[in-house]
Amino acid sequence: MTLPPRSERLSAQLLASFDVDCGELVPGQRVIARGLTDEGTWPDALGNEPPAEAGGTWQMVSLEYELVPGFTDEQIDAAPWENVPIVDAVYRTDAPLAWSTGGEHGGMASFETPPGQVKAIGQCGPYPLPPEAEQVSFELFAVLDAQGSRVWASSRPVGAVVVDVASGTAHWRPAASKTE
Numbered sequence: 001m002t003l004p005p006r007s008e009r010l011s012a013q014l015l016a017s018f019d020v021d022c023g024e025l026v027p028g029q030r031v032i033a034r035g036l037t038d039e040g041t042w043p044d045a046l047g048n049e050p051p052a053e054a055g056g057t058w059q060m061v062s063l064e065y066e067l068v069p070g071f072t073d074e075q076i077d078a079a080p081w082e083n084v085p086i087v088d089a090v091y092r093t094d095a096p097l098a099w100s101t102g103g104e105h106g107g108m109a110s111f112e113t114p115p116g117q118v119k120a121i122g123q124c125g126p127y128p129l130p131p132e133a134e135q136v137s138f139e140l141f142a143v144l145d146a147q148g149s150r151v152w153a154s155s156r157p158v159g160a161v162v163v164d165v166a167s168g169t170a171h172w173r174p175a176a177s178k179t180e
Helices: 073-078
Strands: 014-021 030-042 058-068 088-093 109-112 120-129 135-141 159-164 169-174
Touching: 014 159, 014 169, 030 120, 030 135, 030 169, 088 120, 120 135
Parallel strands: none
Antiparallel strands: 014 030, 030 058, 058 120, 088 135, 109 120, 135 159, 159 169
16 A cells, blocks of 8 residues: 655654554554654643652653544544544553553544544654663554444554664554464
């Protein structure tokens, strides 16, 4: 599949820019990971503090993605609230984290579809990026089945976007099949 061009609405605050096709995580929609977004640092200018055990300042990052072909306003208006399509992620890093990033399912995902546009832009995060991290991954889960019903925490990950922090490159690592 030829990847569609990047949306002009993607963040300009990217620490790494890439185009990784993660497949159809939302029925009828491909998830294209587009980059690692700079979410600033903790503590932040608003006085938000990480847990006391974190110590120091932490770079925060999110995985930015697009749903392609995206949704029209009518499709979103017709969907029940609990079926609003998002991508669920578990964040992992090869360096220790000073605090939990949300357990088994991060749940920190959002998306938006600007009026009249057919791409949905979303993010998983923000998450802390340890200074010594060489690799981070975002293990992705489908949240809707083919009928548009929610798939809950018991679902298996479909794969992971693995980001090499130093080079800013990323690749898709599909999850092992159930028969392996």
